[in-house]
Structure formats: structure tokens, C-alpha cells
Amino acid sequence: MRTALVTAVAGAVVAFLLGLLTFGVQATVHPHDVPLAVVAPPPIAERVRAADSAEVDIRSVDAAEARTLLADKEVYGVLEISPGQATIRLNPAVNPSGTQVAQQVLTGVAQGAGLPVKTETLAVTAAERTAPLAASALLWVGGMVAGLLFVVLKGRRFRLLSALTTSVLVVGAVIGLLAWWGVTFGAAAITFMFAVAVSFALLQAGLFKHLGIRAMGVLGLLYLMAPAVAGQVPELLNPAYKAVLWSWTPFRFSTEGLRSLMYDGSISTEWWVFGGIALVGLVLLLAGKEAQPDRPDGVVDVGVDQADGLPRPERQHTA
Structure with a gap:
């Protein structure tokens, strides 16, 4: 009875918070200034x-x-x-x-x-309007899936190599997909996309290293709520969403930066943002020990050898 009530309340709370942080952005859009x-x-x-x-x-x-x-x-x-x-x-x-x-x-x-x-104005297709936000989201998802599989498959070595390889392949996949839609990028935009992909992949790999599969609780939530505000301009957002979400989400910087570079603009702040994210990810990736996964039988290994004659955990069974 208690478990049923707790899980039901938890589901309702999560649904409320996700609605508040995602659909609430769209529902409260109204121009001001x-x-x-x-x-x-x-x-x-x-x-x-x-x-x-x-x-x-x-x-x-x-x-x-x-x-x-x-x-x-x-x-x-x-x-x-x-x-x-x-x-x-x-x-x-x-x-x-x-x-x-x-x-x-x-x-x-x-x-x-x-x-x-x-x-x-320069004619802009629907695909070109969609491309900056779509590319940002796909770069995030590609790195997140690769990091998750690295944990699930119990990878231990070459996590940094995995993150960098993922960045190259995901950027290639995104460029190919958008080219299929009729959207092409110059060298500056492709370089920026690669910088975004590397920073995302390093941050995700660092979090997966320290949190294991639990990192999905953070990375998944960021993916769900950030694109909802990244595609908006601050003058259309409710001031609360502007301060709490729009002001810091990396999806906003990647989307705006890529859109500027698509039309021969220039960027500066965006390079610093993703350079900082990459640095944080690299520090997380190189520091500390790997998160220890739980054993399938639910017993935590405390490093005591059975030869010491200590009693076995209750849930451990002999063959």
C-alpha cells in the first residue's frame, strides 16, 4: 500500500515538473518589448x-x-x-x-x-529555419546515447577516445541528414558544430563516468526542457522562464551561434561557452574513479575474500 502511494505521487510530481519546464514555456509565450x-x-x-x-x-x-x-x-x-x-x-x-x-x-x-x-529578406526554407535547433538537439542525443551504451556495455578504457570519435561521427551524420533536407554549411559552421559536439560528448562522458547510468536523470532532463526555450527569443518568454532556463541553457548558444554562421555572421561568446563546457567535461573525465555498478543480485561487493571465513551475504547463493 505504501509503495503504491509513493510511486503514484512520484509519477504525478514528475509529470507536473516536466510540464512546467517544457510545455509551460510554449503555453506562456507572449511578446513584450x-x-x-x-x-x-x-x-x-x-x-x-x-x-x-x-x-x-x-x-x-x-x-x-x-x-x-x-x-x-x-x-x-x-x-x-x-x-x-x-x-x-x-x-x-x-x-x-x-x-x-x-x-x-x-x-x-x-x-x-x-x-x-x-x-x-533572404529566402529561408523551413529546413533552414529548423536546422540550428535540430542540429543542437541531435548532437546532444548522439553523445548521450554513446555515453549510455559505454556504461551499459561495461566499457572501462578509452572513454575519451569514444567521446571524440562519437563527436566526429555524429557531426557527419547531422551534416548528411541536413544536406538531405537541402541545408548546407560553410567551414565555420561545421567547425562550430564539431566544437559543440565535442563539448557535449566530453561533459556527458564525464557525468557517466562518475554517476554511471544515473547520469541519465540529469542529461535526459536537460534534453527535455532545454530545446523548448532554445528556439524562442527572450522577448517572447515569460520572465520566469527567461531567467530560470533561457539564460543558461547551452542549446540556446549552439542554436543561435549556428544560425549566425549559416548566414555569414560571426560569433564570440558561443566559443567561450562551449570551450568552458569542454573543459569541465575533460576535468570530470580525467579526475576520480569510475562509478561502481551494482551487482545483478543486488549485493554490494565490499572486497572481503570468501577465504577469510566470514559469512556470506544472505542473498548470495552457492552454485
């Missing part, structure tokens, strides 16, 4: 600024500053208004969720001014 830029003559700029609200933060700037802000991903879209025409400029390296909100809001502003609208 989405940064946008508008280039317009002063009278029109004043009217546009009047459309500012809690959902958007509209800046009135000149054309040069607007394009700089867009290239640096400081804004999600730019509306340039000239006599008789409104042009929306978008950057494909910006998170698609933010771009979608920007296009909707800026289109409404232009139509409110009675102007025809055209949009200028």
Missing part, C-alpha cells in the same frame, strides 16, 4: 512611435543605424518608409520567432499609414 526600428520622415516617425506598446519597443533611427542594428541582431526587423512606399527588412540570422513577430507588427504599422508594403 520586442525591439524594432523604423526609418521615416519626422511627422510619420511621430505617428509610428505612438504605436509603441508593452509588446514592442519601436526605435526611430536613420537608415544607416537601422541596418547596423539589424546586422548586429539588436532589432528583429526594420521598417523603412519613403513617399508612397514601405519596406520591411529582415535578417535571416535572427531567430525566426522574433522575425515573425516583427513582420506582423511592422506590416500592421505600414498598413495603418495607408502604404503598400514589400518585404526584403
